[in-house]
Amino acid sequence: MSDNYRENPDLFGSPGRFARKTLRVSDVNNYIKSLLMYDSNLSGIYVEGEISNFKRYPSGHAYFSLKDQSSVLKCVMFANQFRKVDFPPSDGLKVVAFGSVNVYERDGVYQLYVDSMHPDGIGALYEKYELLKKKLAAEGLFNDDRKRNPPLLPRAVAAVTSSAGAVIRDIMNVAGRRFPGMPILLYPAQVQGAEAPADLIKALRKVQSDGKADVIIIGRGGGSIEDLWAFNDEALAREIYACSIPVISAVGHETDYTICDYVADLRAPTPSAAAELAVPVYDGLMYEIDQFSLKLNSLAGTVYALKKRELDRVNAGLGANALRSMIDAKYRLLEKDASNLNAIVRSQIGIGTARLDRLESELKAYSYENPLKRGYALVKDSDGKIIKTAEEFRKKGRGELVMNDGSVEIAPAEA
Secondary structure, eight states: OOHHHHHOTTTSOOTTSOOSSOOOHHHHHHHHHHHHHTOGGGSSEEEEEEEEEEEEOTTSOEEEEEEOSSOEEEEEEOHHHHTTOOSOOOTTOEEEEEEEEEEETTTTEEEEEEEEEEETTOHHHHHHHHHHHHHHHHTTTTOGGGOOOOOSSOSOEEEEEOSSSHHHHHHHHHHHHHSTTOOEEEEEOOOSSTTHHHHHHHHHHHHHHHTOOSEEEEEEOOOOTTTTGGGGOHHHHHHHHHOSSOEEEEESSTTOOOHHHHHSSEEOSSHHHHHHHHSOOHHHHHHHHHHHHHHHHHHHHHHHHHHHHHHHHHHHHHOTTSOHHHHHHHHHHHHHHHHHHHHHHHHHHHHHHHHHHHHHHHHHHTOTHHHHHTTOOEEEOTTSOBOOSHHHHHHHOOEEEEETTEEEEEOOOOO
8 A cells, every 4th residue: 555545544444454434435536636646657747649539618628538559548638728739639639748647536537637738749840930939039020019000991912822722712702792892812822841931932022023912911721830830931931021011921720820920910810810801891981981071071061150159259249339440350360260261171171072082983993883884794683692603593593684774684595
């Protein structure tokens, strides 16, 4: 028996004899817990194995098992510790977990209480990543005071990513929903492998030399640290830092952080979120323009009414016997103020009108009405929704052809 037994002879019977009293289940579990708790061989240990049955609950706690060829060990990682994990744990992933073995008294189950963990076999990559992050942070590449917001209404959005991945489709879908007609310019590049950093740098420079886009989204889908390693490249980080156009980084999943995320002007958890940061909502812009127009039109009337009330108060205060010279002096002063105010109002109205005209011309440039005037047409279904493909039109059965001067009903030709 252990030292705990020798120190607690009343808890268990002497060797070779029956226990002197019947024990409760909790007594047994507490005793076993004390054995494990004070065993230095089971405290602060590293355990390697393959994750299985991984589950994370709304509380933030994660429960899983580590297994090898012959055994399974239950594990728990509480929310405070799990928040520090910088990779997405999943079944089948080999990891090294650090923690201590103890007993969950209620169930009488021993398990590894995990404090930290990282993927097995890539510790060197994490060390390299941390060293580069510290180096660039010390140089000021991550400072917030040099980061820029994307423009309110970009001429176009450049996407530096793979042409074959889901990233470009997600960006185009979100942008098309928020602002129909917003140009999304794809600058294809490798996003994985030894050649990827140079390819990404080349694409970034091409965006700047073309001068067509006002904001850049750079990114790829999720993966392991090896898959995302191109975005931890020092030369790529410095290229993003020196870029003349605001850059939004959208690399991996929400829990993935790369060097590019830290140096970019904005970091988005997903490509779809990056598109939301880069592209405004068309209807929202139109509402703001309407509100600005109303305020501008009411400005002159409001100022005039205020000055007239002021003049009425002055006249009422002077009375019938006031000196005519005082009246004339006040009146001349008021006329001068009114003249200056009119000049200011006219100037503000001119500035506001010019801004309105500029925004309206930019918005009209994206309108589908311009292509209709050049001879193009839209196909809509009976609910007024745009039909984009022939297959969709055949399924609808009929629709409406919208042209510049009107519309006609159409039906698909018989097969």
